[in-house]
Amino acid sequence: MAALAPPVAAIRVAVRRALVEAPGPGPVLVACSGGADSLALAAATAFVAPRLGRPAGLVTVDHGLQAGSAERAAAVARWAEQTGFAPVEAVRVHVAGRPGGPEGAARDARYQALAEAGRRYGASAVLTGHTRDDQAETVLLALARGAGPRGLAGMPSRRDLAGVPLLRPFLDVTREQTRTACAVLGLTPWEDPHNVDPSYARARVRSDVLPVLVAALGRGVLDNLARTARLVAADAAVLDDLAADALAKARVPAGSRAGAGGATGARSAGGELVVSTLAGLAPAVRTRVLHAWARELGAPAAALSHRHVAALDALVTDWRGQGAVHLPGGLRVTRRDGHLVPA
Numbered sequence: 001m002a003a004l005a006p007p008v009a010a011i012r013v014a015v016r017r018a019l020v021e022a023p024g025p026g027p028v029l030v031a032c033s034g035g036a037d038s039l040a041l042a043a044a045t046a047f048v049a050p051r052l053g054r055p056a057g058l059v060t061v062d063h064g065l066q067a068g069s070a071e072r073a074a075a076v077a078r079w080a081e082q083t084g085f086a087p088v089e090a091v092r093v094h095v096a097g098r099p100g101g102p103e104g105a106a107r108d109a110r111y112q113a114l115a116e117a118g119r120r121y122g123a124s125a126v127l128t129g130h131t132r133d134d135q136a137e138t139v140l141l142a143l144a145r146g147a148g149p150r151g152l153a154g155m156p157s158r159r160d161l162a163g164v165p166l167l168r169p170f171l172d173v174t175r176e177q178t179r180t181a182c183a184v185l186g187l188t189p190w191e192d193p194h195n196v197d198p199s200y201a202r203a204r205v206r207s208d209v210l211p212v213l214v215a216a217l218g219r220g221v222l223d224n225l226a227r228t229a230r231l232v233a234a235d236a237a238v239l240d241d242l243a244a245d246a247l248a249k250a251r252v253p254a255g256s257r258a259g260a261g262g263a264t265g266a267r268s269a270g271g272e273l274v275v276s277t278l279a280g281l282a283p284a285v286r287t288r289v290l291h292a293w294a295r296e297l298g299a300p301a302a303a304l305s306h307r308h309v310a311a312l313d314a315l316v317t318d319w320r321g322q323g324a325v326h327l328p329g330g331l332r333v334t335r336r337d338g339h340l341v342p343a
């Protein structure tokens with residue numbers, strides 16, 4: 001019997017590990033664009049899931065942004081049905097009118113569709129094909145925009161997607177391995193033109209920046225960037241836990257000051273924060289508390305920047321009687337009677 005090609009073994013081992021860590025009776029749903037990474041993910045899942053007695057489905061999203069996208073989605077769905085996936089869905093999403101640039105809007109629509117499919121089928125997990133190379137690109141892009149630890153932590157291997165676990169089994173698998181695995185398995189991946197479109201920052205990092213880094217610093221640079229993400233993620237998780245405790249301690253019910261007016265909805269549920277408690281926190285914890293609180297009040301994560309958090313922080317540490325801080329989502333926060341108060 002011919003030996004199993006190492007890249008095929010690598011993708012199967014990665015999927016097996018992910019499925020074992022995500023038990024549950026519902027199907028695992030592979031998010032598949034038809035590209036090399038997610039096609040390799042689908043092929044590995046089709047092999048591993050039945051051997052673990054797990055049902056496996058597949059969802060492909062048609063963003064409707066390129067000529068022929070509906071046919072591409074239909075071809076992926078057909079292949080999935082022939083390969084034994086059930087359920088199989090090609091979901092058309094509407095990208096126009098969403099906030100953020102074209103990349104962000106497409107991602108937003110895609111994750112919403114994947115979450116909805118996950119809930120519809122009671123999925124035990126949704127799997128995506130992000131690779132070690134995607135992780136290295138994510139870290140580099142975060143570094144370049146000054147994103148701080150939250151960005152440098154890269155993509156987690158597991159997160160909640162609106163009630164459904166989202167797993168990324170391939171964060172230790174290279175793009176070269178997914179491509180080779182597809183070739184060995186006789187699968188022809190779809191080449192997404194966006195992946196080489198220089199108007200996308202990620203595509204420029206992929207085609208221009210990483211090759212230069214690898215040439216100058218050696219191939220290990222990709223692994224090292226991905227390891228940086230893991231190390232920072234572990235530290236950031238501890239700080240997030242500390243911040244969650246600190247937020248609970250700093251919070252008092254809305255309107256608990258004498259003569260306070262009544263905030264409503266999420267703003268009221270977020271309560272008010274006691275400035276003297278916040279002032280005693282380490283800056284790394286306090287800025288996380290303020291970020292988390294602003295999110296609870298309803299500020300959209302994508303629009304909430306370090307400038308907003310710095311302005312909130314100044315209400316605590318640099319109080320000069322300044323006016324309200326305006327946050328995304330039409331929110332305002334003022335300092336009144338030693339409290340941070342949403343309005």
Ligand SMILES: Nc1ncnc2c1ncn2[C@@H]1O[C@H](COP(=O)(O)OP(=O)(O)OP(=O)(O)O)[C@@H](O)[C@H]1O
Binds near residue numbers: 030036127128
């Ligand atoms: N149109 C889509 N339909 C379903 N899932 C998708 C779609 N586009 C991306 N995904 C999921 O998100 C993951 C990351 O996609 P992204 O486009 O960022 O990277 P990629 O390297 O181009 O991935 P791939 O080679 O699998 O297309 C994919 O591996 C796949 O699991």
